[in-house]
Amino acid sequence: MKNFLIIIAFVFSIVSCKQNKTDKNPDLAQLEKTQEPYKSFGKEMTPENSLTAEEMKEKFASLKVGDTIKSKFTTSVNSVxxxxxxxxxxxxxxxxxxxxxxxxxxxxxxxxxxEGNEVIVEGIAFIEETSVEDQKHYAKDAGKTEEEIEAISQPSKSYGFLADGVLLKQ
Structure with missing residues (x-):
């Protein structure tokens, strides 16, 4: 009799566990399907309220050397x-x-x-002037040829971004 009660309790617990797994909250199930998995670097952040690359292009275009704006936007990586x-x-x-x-x-x-992966960056956007020395350093780090590096001869104005955090889409 004791073994019979143990078997009944065991079977009941298995059946109730299976029911709980299949009776998921539909809203929670939908949320799990729609969440994009990201790997986080730096400050913890969320993907919400991220500008598109097109919107960020417009923000950069409105800046002058020395201006800064706090921003978050989504785009793809060209080089690292x-x-x-x-x-x-x-x-x-x-x-x-x-x-x-x-x-x-x-x-x-x-x-x-x-390279080519989607990221969301959050931080400060600005326009900067990059020296010839820094441009050559970055070109070397990027694996450019000696000829490409030597061709750099003028400071350049460029878009800059100081990121507090990065989300890398998995």
């Missing part, structure tokens, strides 16, 4: 530092300007093999 992952450039549609992203306080790096 091959030495450490200590900087990256991002795609802005229909421009020759790829924002150079550096990481706040050199406090985190991103993987070195994420």
């Amino acid at each position: 530092c091959k030495m450490k992952g200590c900087w990256m450039t991002l795609d802005l549609p229909e421009t020759d300007e790829d924002p150079m992203v550096k990481f706040k306080d050199y406090g985190f790096f991103v993987p070195k093999d994420i």
Whole structure:
């Protein structure tokens, strides 16, 4: 009799567990399906309220050298530092300007093999003047040829971004 009661209790617990798994809250099930998985670097952040690359292009276009704006936007990675992952450039549609992203306080790096991947960056956007020396350093880190590096001869004005955090879409 004792064994019979134990078997009944065991079968009942299995059946009730299976019912709980199949009786999921439909809203929770939908949320699980729609959430995009991201890997986080730097400051914890969420993907909500992120501008598109097109919207960010307009924000950059309104800046002058020395201006800054706090922003968060989604785009794809064009290139990454091959030495450490200590900087990256991002795609802005229909421009020759790829924002150079550096990481706040050199406090985190991103993987070195994420070209083409979607990211969300949050931080401060600005326009900067980049010296010839810095341009050559970045070109070397990006794996450019000696000829390409030597061709750099003028300071350039470029879009910059100091990221507090990065979300890498998985």
